[in-house]
Amino acid sequence: MSNKKDYNQQEIILDSISEGVFTVDENWRITSFNRAAHEITGIAPSEAIGKYCRDILHADVCQSDCTLQQTMNTGKAVTNRVVHIIDANGNKRAIAISTALLRDKAGDIVGGVETFRDMSTIENLRKEIMQKYSCEDIISQSPKMRNIFEVLPNIAKSNITVLIEGPSGSGKELFARAIHNLSSRKDKPFIAINCGALPDALLESELFGYKAGAFTDAKKDKLGRFDLAQGGTIFLDEIGDVSPVMQVKLLRVLQEKTYEPVGAVASVSADVRVIAATNKKLEILVEQGKFREDLYYRINVMRIELPPLKDRKEDIHLLINHFIDKFNRIHNKHITGVTDQAAAALLAYDYPGNVRELENILEHCFVLCSGDLIQVKDLPVHLRRSSGANQSCAASSGVTIKQMEIELIKAAIDRNNGNKTAAAKELGIDKSTLFRKIKSLGI
Template sequence: MVKKRQGPLTEDTTKVILESISDGVFTIDDNWKITSFNRAAEEITGISRKDAIGRHCWDVFRSNMCEEDCALKRTMEQGRRFINSSGYIINSEKKKVPITASTSLLIDKNKEVIGGIETFRDHSLVEQLRKELSTKFKVQDMISNSDAMKTIFNILPQVSDSDSSVLIEGETGTGKELLARAIHNISHRKNEPFIAINCGALPDTLLESELFGYKKGAFTNAMKDKPGQFALADGGTIFLDEIGDTSPAFQVSLLRVLQEHEFTPLGALGQEKTNIRIIAATNRNLSLLVSENKFRQDLYYRINVIRLFLPPLRQRMEDIPLLVEQFIQKMNIRQGKFIQGTDKKVLQTFMSHEFPGNIRELENIIEHAFVLCSQGYIKLNHLPGFLSEPVQTNGEKNSDPVKSAQINLIRDALARNNYNRSAAAKDMGIHKSTLFRKIKKLGMTL
């Protein structure tokens, strides 16, 4: 007959189990002082149990959860357990370690609460893999998982290797300057200047003096020679934003630069050579302006050697979670905060919003939230007033906000085009076969 193990032997067995698991485990008493600390806890934190036991848990972990969002504190106050709370700790080498933590009350054999217990798991490898995966959807500061943007990312190396002029079309706020900078930064001109000029913000005379420069005495108050941006950017790239807002007179001057690679400073007697690449951008339909004789046809063909179209955010809603994460990371660094992410209702609200201001509007919304949110997760009350209430999407209940947004996007495009699928695909900026695949993948019944 086998004897049952009792007393100290059972406690020893428990210790062996705790020492064998890969999750960190520690316990605290009712004074918040650590009473046990397993081997995995030592490895994850880099702190020995000898140094940990007897100290307050917040002195050992230095976690972002210690102040307001401590799961163990909530467990002790509310008497219930919490599972997979996300956060990070600072280890002994002062490195940030991403973790998930689960907490519960510590109860003795008399059913008395004697403290709390927390298990935590190191997610450093998961985070590393996530970052490696995200780089597949990222070029420079641009990030996307949409088909239209992936097409641009795939051809960007070839576009950058060329010196041909590029025309970037897209609505305001879609990231045209970011794309222009990406082209420059991976080209052979990357070590030379990148200069951006907003053509719509300057009248002709100022625009010409800004770009071409001027000679002493060219006009009143021209006391000395001033080189223009074409001279300063020699060897690099000039980005001409809102080129559709320029006048026919300026277009003639710009055409000469593209044809002859030379320009005339105001008040100069001769030409100056330039070695620059021109990337132009517009939120207007240049081909329509050409047909209306509001934009020179010869200049249009000169700048339209390579044409790239940036779709509006409402046509790439699957990118919103990626963009939100990117903006949160950037603003955490800039403002010295640690915002962990967004509440689920916030993401649902974003997926239901049209974003007329595109990516720039989304970034401004996140910046607004950072003013009101000091730590933890961005919630609805941190958003601007017009976004404070989540919008219902066609009365449908779908736990996946990305999927809901894609379904609504397709339905809206179909409705605008009298349910002509080819026309709807063109409206969305995708091939009709891509639209059919999306409809099938989403399980839509039309």
């Protein structure tokens, strides 16, 4: 009786703490699994108990470098080791684990205990501050983007000049950073500069630096961005907005791999990889005589063309989930998703500002949303208007109810990653009804 009482108390204590805790016996089978462990891994204690811990934790160290095994072998506790797991949402997340031995009253080892806490917020913040993005951070399942991901590592390794074309907000800098972080230059600086934001004289001194006395107020030498990027990568954003004079100077850097700081008498060699980006079609600018052909061919060694978000609408649900996750952390909220109507409005929109605009829309929703789900009323006015217009159009013409049905079914299937059973459940209809509708609506 007393043992049972102790056990219950122990369970209450374990469930009340915010760190995940599980214990294993000598055969690595889980003997207890607390509430926080359930929350972090997404696996219920009833599923976890009795299973091998490696089948539950899904961590990168389980097979190659098991921390609990180290503790069992050496008897020494390990504290706060950061590892990665795959959680029950299919996402990679960082956790910090600590391990210790469990002994019986006689002092014999009877198993081990592992405690862990979610580090994903800290890791994501660190990533944002350090801007250490990789392919994994670019969210897309669109075939166009997947084709780019496939060649990205080879492009990164090659050290060639890259031109990234794509509309504003499509992630040009993210790709440039991913290329840099995948390359052998990853431990050297990545320097970004928006060429369109600066007038010529300023751009020249920003890019190449200047010597003391080069002009009034130039009291001491100043390093330029090419200097700062030595050994690393320079990202020249909005290259299409550079003046003809600056185009000549950039051409020289690309051709000769040397440049002259303003007011200098000697050239400086530049060991810098150049990644340029533009939201304009450089080919057309060349035809119009606004961009030098020789510079165009110098930077267009490898071209990556990023599609606008309206051409990869299959990514909208993934991006919505990603940003909801991000803003939940930032705003300390627990929003679980969007309603079908809000999803339909978000899907129907064309996003002239691309992913950046979608992110801003969702941040707007987070400020206004007071429940678990983002609703149409939480969307910005222009999206509400277009969604309202669709609804009134549906009411007046009588045919768009069918269109709305198609949208809602497609959205539910997308949200459930193609799982029609789960989609039917979410839509509140029988699976056979969903299959019949898919057939009759020609989805």
